[in-house]
Each structure stands twice: as structure tokens, then as C-alpha cells.
Amino acid sequence: MNQKLFELLRAKLKSPENLILDLSDKEKYFHDATDHNGTPLAIVMAETESDITETILFCKSNNINIVPRGAGTGLSGGCVPIENSVLLSTELIDYINIDPIKNRAVCGPGVITKDLVDMAANFDLTYPPDPASYDESTLAGNVAENAGGLRCKKYGVTRDYILGLKAIDQNGKIIKTGCYNNYKGFNLTDIFIGSEGTLVIIAEISVQLIDLPKIGNTILATFNNPEGCANSVFSIVRSGLIPTVMEFLDSDAAACSNEYEK
DSSP states (O other), X not given: OOHHXXXXXXXXXXXXXXXXXXXXXXXXXXXXXXXXXXXXXXXXXXXXXXXXXXXXXXXXXXXXXXXXXXXXXXXXXXXXXXXXXEEEEOTTOOOEEEETTTTEEEEOTTOBHHHHXXXXXXXXXXXXXXXXXXXXXXXXXXXXXXXXXXXXXXXXXXXXXXXXXXEEOTTSOEEEOGGGGTTOSSOHHHHHTTSTTSSOEEEEEEEEOEEOOOOOOOOOOOOSSHHHHHHHHHHHHHTTOOOXXXXXXXXXXXXXXXXXXX
């Protein structure tokens, strides 16, 4: 690809330096949390909704693929660059606006999940989904993967807390879903959630917050065999009691954890 062609895109970005053509020290953008990798033609670090739109229009007019990326913590290969592609990162769009009256937050796609949780706690609120990478993963990435976490049995997954999305399609058109569209028309929110960036690129997310749960008790139980543990889980759930988290560690997992902590 003629690099001079990319200068047309550079001129339309809020910060021209956010078009990166020298990828010599950008290896972390070539893969996600798996071993799969690829090299894009360029990287765009979008700062605004307009940056996303301009990148989409540029790539469409020049027949270039687009691969959206959050923090790269996924395990599905969704953000791994493919041949003849521009990697479009939204990690810099990370604003958070919390409405404590309506128990909701409006967030940029690059917001780190933990940052939202920490800010919501200032209002005695919380955002329940807790993917394993919640201190690294972005909200848009969580939406793209419909991320869950250990608390999903009690509180649900990402899909259960998305009130609406602002997204941009392959033609550069802004699509508003859910609360952004007064819940009119088809439920496109549920279609976009879990689509791994293949349908739209997410530009803004409105999420539902809940009251911060009271701190409960933590119980450690030991069993002589896995069957006894499984039967106990069955009995607990059957009773109607849904703990915030239930986690099983066998002897090998416990040994690995202890070794790691040394």
C-alpha cells in the first residue's frame, strides 16, 4: 500500500500522529491474548467518533479491511489483524459520565471495566459484569465478546446491563440503539453484542448500574473428591441460594497458585 495514500487519512484525524505507519515497536497490537497474530498496514488510535467515521470511509474507498480493537485481552481472535487491514483502536476514547439518579453511565468504548466500577463506587453503585481481565479489558471489548465473569450466575453478563449503543457501520453511518433511539424499531443492541466487531464499531455505550451490594461472608470448604464438591454446588443452587461467586480449585490448581505466589 502506498503510504502517501494514508496521508489523506492523517489529515482528517483529530491528532495526525494517531495514524501510525511505523509498526516496529507496536507488536502488542498484532495479537490478542492468544498465540494468533497478524500485521496490519497501519494503526489508527481514534480519539473521537469522527476519527472512527473517517477511518471507515477511507478504508471503504480504498478497499482496505478494518479490524477494531479494545485492549486485546480477548481469546477469540476478534482483534487480530488480517491481511490488507487497518487496526482501529478505540482505547483512547475513555470518558465516563455517571448519572446517580437514573443509575446509569455513559461511557466511551475505551473505558477500562475496573475504572467504571471504581468510579461507580463513589456513588454507592456498581457495574456487575466482571470478566477475568476486568482491570485491563475495555467496555467495547466486553460488548463485542458479551463478556461475563465469575459473578454471571448471580448478576448476569454484559448483555444484561447494556441500555443502548452508538455504533458506526461500514458506510460511516451512525446507528443508535436502545436508549439512544428511545427503544424504537428492531432490538439491534442484542445483535451487536457478541458480534466481535464484525457488524459495527462501537462509539459509545450506555450501561445500567445497580446499588453496591453489601459485603457478605466468604466460606472455604474442603472435599475429599470432586464429586462431593459438585453435589454441594447442586444442593446450594437447588435451595435457591445464589452466591456471588463459587469457584472450584482442585489440588493441581491450588499447587500452581501457591507456587505462583512465592
